[in-house]
Amino acid sequence: MDKDTVAGTDPDTGTDVVIAGAGPVGLLLACELALRGVRVVVLERRAEVDETVKAGAVNTPSAEAFYRRGLLPALAEVQRAALGRFDSFMRQRRAAGAGAIRPAPKFAGHFAGIMLHAGNMDAADPDFHRAGPADDVGMVPQQALERLLAERAAELGVVLRRGVELTGFDASGDGVAVRVRATAGTGGAEGGGPLRAAWLVGCDGGRSTVRKLAGFPFPGTAPEITGHQAMVEMTGSEALGTGWVETETGIYCHGPVPGRILTVEFGGPPADRDAPVTAGELQAALRRASGTDVTITEVHTATRFTDNARQAPDYRSGRVLLAGDAAHVHSPFGGQGLNLGIGDAMNLGWKLAATVHGRAPEGLLDTYTAERHPIGAWVLEWTRAQIALMRPEPHARALRKVVAELTGTVAGTTFFTKKISGVCQRYDLPGGHPLTGRSAPDLELADGSRLGAHLRDGQGLLLVLGGDPQPAACAEGYGGRVRVVSARCPDQPELAALLVRPDGITAWAAGAVALPDEAGAAAGPGFPDSSGALASEGAGAPRKAGTATALSTAAGAATCAADETAALEDALRRWFGAPDEAAG
DSSP: OOSOBOOOOOTTTOEEEEEEOOSHHHHHHHHHHHTTTOOEEEEESSSSOOOSOOOOOOOHHHHHHHHTTTOHHHHHHHHHHHHHHHHHHHHHHHHTTOSOOOOOOOEEEEETTEEEEGGGSOTTOTTSOOOGGGGGOOOOOHHHHHHHHHHHHHHTTOEEEETEEEEEEEEETTEEEEEEEEOTTTTOOOOSSOEEEEEEEEOSOTTOHHHHHHTOOOOEEOOOOEEEEEEEEEESGGGSOSEEEEOSSOEEEEOSSTTEEEEEEOSOSOSOTTSOOOHHHHHHHHHHHHOSOOEEEEEEEEEEEOOOEEEOSOSEETTEEEOGGGTEEOOOTTSOHHHHHHHHHHHHHHHHHHHHTTOOOTTTTHHHHHHHHHHHHHHHHHHHHHHHHHOSSHHHHHHHHHHHHHHTSHHHHHHHHHHHHTTTOOOOOSOSSTTTTSBOOOOBOTTSOBGGGGGTTSOEEEEEOSOOSHHHHHTTTOTTTEEEEEOOOTTOTTEEEEEEOTTSBEEEEEEOBOOGGGTTTSSOTTSBOTTSOBOOSSTTOOOOOOOSEEEETTTTEEEEOHHHHHHHHHHHHHHHOSOOGGGO
16 A cells, blocks of 8 residues: 555545644634534544643633633633643642742733733723623643534534645645545555545645645744743753743743743754753743743653744635744744734634535635734734843843833733733624624623523524514524524613624624713723724713714614615625525
8 A cells, every 4th residue: 555545435426625733723623614514524644732831811802702602611610620731830839939929910811921910900891891700710731622612513513633644636626635644653544545525624734735835935934942831841941930021141930840840041942843842941941031040850741832823824725824933934922923813713724614514705715814924924023022032142132121111001901901811812804883893792692691602503693682684584584604693781781783704703793883972871880882982981971973874762772774784784794695586
């Protein structure tokens, strides 16, 4: 048999989508596709989950994504275990007499190792858009997330082939024929003819085989650091600081779990990224960065990284798409990489599924790159800025002090926290309402349910809050694509209706603008009205002109005017295609 073999799938019926890579991004994408009846095969060259220490937390949009698919309780359990390990680390530090260990303030993230304290944050900022239970989950290690998603994928019928790697493919206008082989020593599946699929998605990491073979350009900036991250056993660790520590020679991090270390050195990239990381190499790097005589006695997992920052200009080439690190790479500082990939998977999944089923409106799949590329570009710039602040030279250190002073203020902490947490992310979608293009707030409805719970089946959601029958009438013919829920939301009487895409993004919203003699009385304080202005305390507050939606307080219902109804019809067609003819 030729060394290139193929995962076993009936060559006549094939499959709909092949995904290369079973990390969190590939697995979540597979779940999103399978949730909508798409046949998926995931190829993973590793036989088991990679235990190398990686990302340790998810941001707000990621937590919202898992909440909207019913996975939040499982993630909350993972977080409880992670917090237990953090408590163990702090107890060990105290028992070892390691310096002056103060009670840690509530963590809000870091920028270039400059810690952000949640106590300085303005929680009333309107960008903190009320994510509901998702606000309470964040500390979720990547390996645990990967295992949970693998279990979910299996429940949904995803075929996951471990120990099998993609070696090549032939793409045409109507599909892709994928060649694979078993990874040496893994016992991966072999046999059959070419694995034929309608689409191929590369979720196979920063050195993506799919990206290279498909010929995607990958421009960006070259690396200038060598970083190490590892889980180790060591002696002399009481001399190390806790958390991120800046020294004369570099920057290192110790914690937040026992044995976890990270070092950053500005001597250029490693000579050999693939060589095994030894205890001696880690020890030398940690001693140089920390100036201590710590001794590493055992290495559990270890990896090298750099600040190589590159991005594909387009995430699609014909029948081949990219997501996660295959589409963009950067340094890990600020914890953006995993979350950026999760956002890619959520954005792409429902659009690709609609395309597979022939229900996608024209151009839907092209909006994947249009929406996700700007956020990826921002992340690359965000990480480059952190590298500039970490350099061990006078000008960078002077700038670092200025940024540290800024992050010590309420305005500074709020700004950086909003960026790191992802709550200010917004897609450029048609419509003037301030919720349009943003993650939908997790509204608590009068029947006790929450908006997020209505998105678990992966359909779109039209939430009618004001009793007006017209929005629901617009959604006739979208059964199976858009769920219509009529409810009341006592906390948000200024909202008439919301159209929420399957990825949780608000595609259209009708806000209730008070009639002239009732100005300021209808909208609750602190929430944007349809013009983007915040409603003020008390009646009679001035308001800007908004969309042509009126709130009839006498009838107790928010009603949509003709232009809002037309905008809703346009949004439905834009994102979900034409209504079924039988219902039209």
